Amino acid sequence: MNALDKESTFAIKLNAESCSKCAACYSACPFEAISKEPETGKLLLDIEKCQVCAICYSSCPAKSITISYYDMNSLTRYLEKAKDEYGSDSLVVTCRGTNLDRSEVEQLFGISEFVPLSVPCVGRIPAEVLLEAVSRIGIKAVYILACDEDYCRFERGSATARLRVTAVDALLEQLGYGKDIIKLKQRSLKVRADRNKCISCGNCVFYCPYEAAKLEHGAATFDLELCRGCGLCVSLCPALALDLEHWEGDRISTMISDFSREKGRPNILVMRCQWAVFPEFDEELDSNVHVIDMPCAGRVDPLHIIDAFRQGIDGVLIVACNEDDCKSKKGSKEARRSTAALKKTLGQIGLGERLHFCTVAPRYPGSFREELHRFTDTIKSACTQEVRQ
């Protein structure tokens, strides 16, 4: 593949022709993926550093960045369609990191009818989309749930959204659409520890990538200011004394039970890090494929995997970020290790190939589907062999 063809597979591109060289993207990028040629002022993207947060995209005044997911056109197209579909003029935008349930919206924002929009980081939504939603599409109120700023997986995404909301809100008011059209809230999801179940083994103290866990007075205690909700400690706790808000073990188990009742053949469970794969608006997977988006691959619990097989799931695919991209430092690495160990054990009862671990990145939009396709083929042939036997 030559360099140009290769570039066409990237999720994001800087277009030199229309670039005004203002370098807003360069200053906005939290990952130093954009550099500036000192002599020409030309802006260059290092795709391997890019996390596709799209903060650059939403900050570019010249609109000279192309992006694969949630670009301005597809966002406005979605809003036009969804407004009729949901029959509401309230819009609820959430960062997928907040994992907001539909049922929680009423409690949080006091509305029950709304157009939902979940995006990987609210910092990626350009001001123009919010303005158009209100001025042209007829949205009367916008509710945004972002992650707490120190919890944002893209460092500056949540803060960028806050500043943008303030500006757009002021502009809408000046334009006569009313005061506080956009309401912004923030939250984060963290570990919960049950002192009564803790056996003081100290596993969480070692594994926490953020030094949030301590052993005090005979039990693990967590500094929730430091916890970033990766869930690694939860998946490794030998005493099952920990849980993660909104990714509770029971909640995931219920999802797995529901999936296993569906009789797709082969019935495939995908547990994927929500930062490794950004679904498209119209993500449609085959009906036999069931996806659980995890806060990090580190939250993938071997118990859930075994339970899935026990309940009749034919294959389990674990999708993580590359170790260098992992938003919670150790999550991907530990998930790889624990999946490999479990695969070995499952191999002892002939189920080793039913579990597969892979890493993908949103910067290569097709990579998840390729992995899924390959895995589905493996599971299909394993199921056929089993039937023959």
Added chain:
Amino acid sequence: MIVTAQKPLDEILDSLSPYNSILIAGCDGCTQPPRGLREAKSMAQLLELGGRLRGKEFTFKVITLPKQCDSYLTAAPLQTQIKDVETVLSLACGLGVQTIAQVLPDIPVLPAQNTLFIGAEIREDSTLEERCAACGNCLLASTGGICPIARCAKSLLNGPCGGSQHGKCEIDPEKDCAWDLIIRRLGKLGKLSALEEIRPPRNFAEVVRPGRLTT
């Protein structure tokens, strides 16, 4: 910590084949890797799955015990769980298995682990390494806190041997040469002269097997 390795599932399933109703007993004590409630539940699910593939349906109950090797801590919680149980599968080391055999004289107990050694966790590498040989005659005071009995492949008292290469052992280049570690550490502490002291021969009969100590 007492380090154990799980037996292959096939071997465990073979040993369970005469039984249907099984209590799986984890241990929250020193066993490493941890063999607590998580491991007990995971074992139950794996065996249920493995049993089904063999055409056998088991019924499992799971429990974890604070220290399976302590008969006082183990007897009471076990008694509450053994109704209708045909066998107990222990996830603990050999001590735990034998304690259960002692407190449940009428029920067979089966081991799910092979007990390997007294070791420590090198968490960064996800490994466990032998550290103490329970020899009954501790010489760590003169070897810089590093035991050559447990950590030298030959248990040498005067090392290193000629097989020590670049700080690694000739029998396995993944393993450190204990005497290389000892000499480096004593050098750092300025205590290398400790190795020049003439010491009486070690008494290897300090612990007469089976060991017994009255307190």
